[in-house]
Amino acid sequence: MSLVNMKALLQEAQSNKYGVGAFNVANMEMVMGVIRAAEEKRSPAIIQIAQARLPYSPLHLLGPMMVAAAEHSQVPIAVHFDHGLEEERIKEALELGFTSVMIDASHLPLEQNIEITSRIKELAASYGASVEAEVGQLSGSEDGSTEHQAYYSDPGEVKELFESTGVEAIALSIGNAHGLYKKEPRLNFDILRDARELVPTPLVLHGGTGISDEDFRTCIQNGICKVNIATANFLAAEAGVREYCRKEERNYFEMSRAMVDSVCENAARHMDVFESAGKAGNK
Numbered sequence: 681m682s683l684v685n686m687k688a689l690l691q692e693a694q695s696n697k698y699g700v701g702a703f704n705v706a707n708m709e710m711v712m713g714v715i716r717a718a719e720e721k722r723s724p725a726i727i728q729i730a731q732a733r734l735p736y737s738p739l740h741l742l743g744p745m746m747v748a749a750a751e752h753s754q755v756p757i758a759v760h761f762d763h764g765l766e767e768e769r770i771k772e773a774l775e776l777g778f779t780s781v782m783i784d785a786s787h788l789p790l791e792q793n794i795e796i797t798s799r800i801k802e803l804a805a806s807y808g809a810s811v812e813a814e815v816g817q818l819s820g821s822e823d824g825s826t827e828h829q830a831y832y833s834d835p836g837e838v839k840e841l842f843e844s845t846g847v848e849a850i851a852l853s854i855g856n857a858h859g860l861y862k863k864e865p866r867l868n869f870d871i872l873r874d875a876r877e878l879v880p881t882p883l884v885l886h887g888g889t890g891i892s893d894e895d896f897r898t899c900i901q902n903g904i905c906k907v908n909i910a911t912a913n914f915l916a917a918e919a920g921v922r923e924y925c926r927k928e929e930r931n932y933f934e935m936s937r938a939m940v941d942s943v944c945e946n947a948a949r950h951m952d953v954f955e956s957a958g959k960a961g962n963k
Contacts, residue, residue: 682692683750686758686780687810687848689724690882690905698953699900702726702760702884703947704910706737709936710917711749713943719754721948721957726780728760728904731769739769743776750779755960760812762908770800780810790815790837791908794844801845804941812884812906815841816853835874842879849906850875851884867895869902876903886909893953900954909917909950916946 689872693700699928703714705727725761729737735874743759750757761773761781770781780837784802797813816833833852842850852875855867875883882905885891891913896907920942924935951957 681723682753682757683747683777683779684724684756684758685751685808685810686726686760686812686906688848689726689756689758690810692724693905694882694903696959697901698956698959699885699896699907700724700956701950701954702728702762702906702908703913703950704728704730704733704762704908705742706733706914706917707742708745710913710943711742711746713917714913714947715749715753715757715941716940717947717951718757718960720944721767721951722960723951723956723958724756724758724960725947725951725956726758726760728762728908730762730910731765732763734769739772739776743773743778743805747777754821758810762910767800767803771803773807774804774807778809780804780812782812782814782851784814785812786851794841797841797845797847801847801858806856810848812849812851813841813845813847814851814884814886822833828923832868833871833875834839835871835878838875839878842881846883846933849882849884850879867891867899868961869898871901872904882906896953897955902952905907907950907954909947912946912950913943916942924954 691698705711714727746759750759758780759778761778763784764770765781773781781804783797787797801811815838838850838852854871883903884906885899885904886908919941921939924938
């Protein structure tokens, strides 16, 4: 139980055909909300923070809190550095005790992506941590500051990246996007199925906010083992505060509790959809 390597969580999910929710957090209340949901649902989970969010949630402050929360949890929790762009920042996360890191070099030609990913794989291995890489860019950016055209993943490139690096997880683009979808997403499940046939490593779906429950389950049945939930988690935290502040009498601590409750409800709902509820400690 408690703090675990992401590889172990995803391999268990892959063997038993469920998805592990990877919930982005930005403060103590969000960390508490996700951990509480995981414990109440008896679900494994991943708590993560993206490099783009560090100006708002400094890694040297939030990182140790995330690790401590996982260590004291009653269910298996991995702590992940999401969308790492710089080796220095990735190393900082590893030094803090993160059990997995993502190197996002998907914007570069495949050869450079492989070169950089291989270097990070070697670094993470020295800390006993897992590595997630990405092939094919998603629409939008992690911090919501830009929009760009999606580049669908080439299953052949997914295979080449895995065989060249041996990473523990690979994120791919099948029509998913970061942030809020402007219209209902149309996922290309053929790309996912082809990639699944070519690589044994667990696959990752980014841009989970706005995808239907049915599409989530289809993705999981076809090889997705890690599902990132960021925007929905931030919206839940904000909604909890907004609802609480409608009261005439307010205080900080009850507002904090409202944020925890709202994030917990959001995470718990996704755990049910991903069918990870009840799977904690499953052997």
